Amino acid sequence: MTKAYDVMAATCPSRRVLHRIGARWTIFVVTALVDGPMRFSALKSHIQGITPKVLTETLRALEYDGLVDRTDLGGQPPRVEYALTDLGRSLLVPLAAVREWAETHVPDVEASNAWHDDH
Amino acid sequence: MTKAYDVMAATCPSRRVLHRIGARWTIFVVTALVDGPMRFSALKSHIQGITPKVLTETLRALEYDGLVDRTDLGGQPPRVEYALTDLGRSLLVPLAAVREWAETHVPDVEASNAWHDDH
Numbered sequence: 001m002t003k004a005y006d007v008m009a010a011t012c013p014s015r016r017v018l019h020r021i022g023a024r025w026t027i028f029v030v031t032a033l034v035d036g037p038m039r040f041s042a043l044k045s046h047i048q049g050i051t052p053k054v055l056t057e058t059l060r061a062l063e064y065d066g067l068v069d070r071t072d073l074g075g076q077p078p079r080v081e082y083a084l085t086d087l088g089r090s091l092l093v094p095l096a097a098v099r100e101w102a103e104t105h106v107p108d109v110e111a112s113n114a115w116h117d118d119h
Numbered sequence: 120m121t122k123a124y125d126v127m128a129a130t131c132p133s134r135r136v137l138h139r140i141g142a143r144w145t146i147f148v149v150t151a152l153v154d155g156p157m158r159f160s161a162l163k164s165h166i167q168g169i170t171p172k173v174l175t176e177t178l179r180a181l182e183y184d185g186l187v188d189r190t191d192l193g194g195q196p197p198r199v200e201y202a203l204t205d206l207g208r209s210l211l212v213p214l215a216a217v218r219e220w221a222e223t224h225v226p227d228v229e230a231s232n233a234w235h236d237d238h
Contacts, residue, residue, distance in 0.1 A: 010168035018221035049129035066231025094216035112185025
């Protein structure tokens with residue numbers, strides 16, 4: 001059976017999807033939402049160093065792709081909350097594993113870098 | 120227990136590691152090597168649309184980070200083969216899951232995009 005979608009094919013639409021998932025801050029926002037909905041300001045504090053502009057753009061892209069839901073809680077000033085959709089939660093699993101890999105293997109990567117710098 | 124590494128911390132070295140894993144073509148090269156070593160030309164054919172320059176840069180970065188081994192097979196013209204290291208193989212698991220997600224969820228993402236375009 002041929003796969004319906006294959007990222008190795010230049011014109012396959014899965015390549016665009018992969019590109020979006022791979023956007024710089026996607027993994028930060030998706031894994032930050034693991035424990036439930038968060039307000040914009042809480043996300044900004046949690047993901048250290050992200051600018052408001054980039055966080056806004058990342059959230060909009062995630063909303064457009066159906067991974068994050070934006071809920072207006074009303075009030076003055078208006079309060080807005082972001083949460084993973086079911087689709088976003090299905091992406092959380094592999095992205096959390098990638099993040100875990102990065103956090104676990106820093107010493108291995110640094111050891112390899114040091115070895116190559118010396119040779 | 121505090122985690123030794125946390126990508127949410129602005130200066131954590133795991134952020135650099137994550138950034139390297141997230142480089143545009145890393146997932147293509149790592150998942151292409153799932154079945155064993157490949158020559159440069161085979162990789163280039165398999166990953167449609169990748170330029171020789173970008174493939175060379177990606178392989179060098181993966182080698183530097185200890186994820187890919189380069190073996191010179193000798194001969195004239197020289198033949199060179201690339202393979203995942205044990206570390207690279209440990210990264211293959213989460214990256215293959217991300218790729219699988221992208222290839223599986225194209226219709227969901229496209230449906231969300233179409234919905235947002237209409238609203």
